[in-house]
Amino acid sequence: MPDKRFAHLFKQYFDKTATNAEREELMLLISREKSEQKLLQMMQEQYLNHVPETDPFSEGQKEKMYRQISLSINPIQEKSLWKRLIPAVRIWRYAAAASLLICLGIFTYKLVNLKSPYTQLAENDFNPGGDKAILTLSNGSTIDLSGAQNGMLSNQGGVKVNKTHSGEIVYDISGAEATDTNGQTSYNTISTPRGGQYQVVLSDGSKVWLNSFSSLKFPAHFSGNKRQVEITGEAYFEVSKNKSMPFHVKSGGQIVEVIGTHFNVNSYSDEPDTKTTLLEGAVRIRQLNNGFSALLKPGQQAVNTHSGPIRVQSADIGQVVAWKSGLFQITNADIETIMRQAARWYDVDIEYQGQIPRRKFSGKIKRDVKASEFLEMLTFFNVRFSIEGRKIIVKN
Numbered sequence: 001m002p003d004k005r006f007a008h009l010f011k012q013y014f015d016k017t018a019t020n021a022e023r024e025e026l027m028l029l030i031s032r033e034k035s036e037q038k039l040l041q042m043m044q045e046q047y048l049n050h051v052p053e054t055d056p057f058s059e060g061q062k063e064k065m066y067r068q069i070s071l072s073i074n075p076i077q078e079k080s081l082w083k084r085l086i087p088a089v090r091i092w093r094y095a096a097a098a099s100l101l102i103c104l105g106i107f108t109y110k111l112v113n114l115k116s117p118y119t120q121l122a123e124n125d126f127n128p129g130g131d132k133a134i135l136t137l138s139n140g141s142t143i144d145l146s147g148a149q150n151g152m153l154s155n156q157g158g159v160k161v162n163k164t165h166s167g168e169i170v171y172d173i174s175g176a177e178a179t180d181t182n183g184q185t186s187y188n189t190i191s192t193p194r195g196g197q198y199q200v201v202l203s204d205g206s207k208v209w210l211n212s213f214s215s216l217k218f219p220a221h222f223s224g225n226k227r228q229v230e231i232t233g234e235a236y237f238e239v240s241k242n243k244s245m246p247f248h249v250k251s252g253g254q255i256v257e258v259i260g261t262h263f264n265v266n267s268y269s270d271e272p273d274t275k276t277t278l279l280e281g282a283v284r285i286r287q288l289n290n291g292f293s294a295l296l297k298p299g300q301q302a303v304n305t306h307s308g309p310i311r312v313q314s315a316d317i318g319q320v321v322a323w324k325s326g327l328f329q330i331t332n333a334d335i336e337t338i339m340r341q342a343a344r345w346y347d348v349d350i351e352y353q354g355q356i357p358r359r360k361f362s363g364k365i366k367r368d369v370k371a372s373e374f375l376e377m378l379t380f381f382n383v384r385f386s387i388e389g390r391k392i393i394v395k396n
Helices: 003-014 020-032 036-050 059-072 075-103 119-123 335-346 371-381
Strands: 134-136 142-144 151-156 159-163 169-172 187-191 196-201 207-210 215-219 227-238 247-251 254-258 262-267 274-280 283-287 293-296 300-304 311-314 327-333 349-353 361-366 384-388 391-395
Touching: 003 020, 207 215, 247 262, 254 262, 254 274, 274 283, 283 300, 293 300, 327 335, 335 349, 335 371, 335 391, 361 371, 371 384
Parallel strands: 169 196, 227 247, 349 391
Antiparallel strands: 134 142, 134 187, 151 159, 159 169, 187 215, 196 207, 207 227, 215 227, 227 262, 247 254, 254 283, 262 274, 274 300, 283 293, 300 311, 327 361, 384 391
């Protein structure tokens, strides 16, 4: 790494005069550096040349720096860079970590002017989503699960619906009948609003996690030669094995046929495709309109565009199920994809002013942060936001 060139690129970047090509060259030089000691020494020197003797960072600002880390580095660079830099972060902790963050292009505020330009966002803020859902029973009655007390919520033909202390819904089929008094299968539906999520344990022991703005329709008690449920939105399944009664998931013009496995289905109506991702076991996806099908192996994803054969590709499992672990995990996504997720989680509408940014974004953000923090983390990519009522306006 030529010292003079590195120093020049860093100064250009720090002064916000670097071109896109110079920014990319700086990242490339850092990622190719094989000498950890030399790399850290140069970062320290750059840090000392630009930082006053007194620590300019409050504790809140230091925490915010760390949250910027995963938003800036290309995923390929991230693995190699942090393998080398984590020991240094442990030693320097907050203050010295600032130099690393700046050199890696993570923190774009001037050190002498750290006042956030997003006071307006914080004043018109939105809380993150949480465990909220409505359970609709077979007789049409509804139960607001977020306000319901723990214990038994309903008894449908011997099927007891219980809410546990951890907030999940569990179906107990001791002495249950599979049909109601009219001889029809008793179906229940659990629906999450925008800003909601929930977990349910079905009568066969299968577990389902619902993401925001999603629904699951299912029999209170499975019977016959198959177990079939229907979803909208997004759900993660851990299906109990029963070879004599396969598990079927109907969603977005397709059927997922399962024996016993872990998988995720993303079938939001505002997304261009229905995506089924397999973590373990085996599933077959079959289109309802033309009969196209695909068999998945663990680590694969089926992309159903509804206009042709199902496409099978390798999946980023961490990204797919990050929502279940309380994260937004973004991998090479455009701003519209990111803001659709934000709209569902923060229960807001999105409006674009001017040309929609066409850059790609990668990173991780916790889902328990307020909307202003979520948006502020994205400003590294020169995207601007404002809030009006329950609407987020995106500006390039």
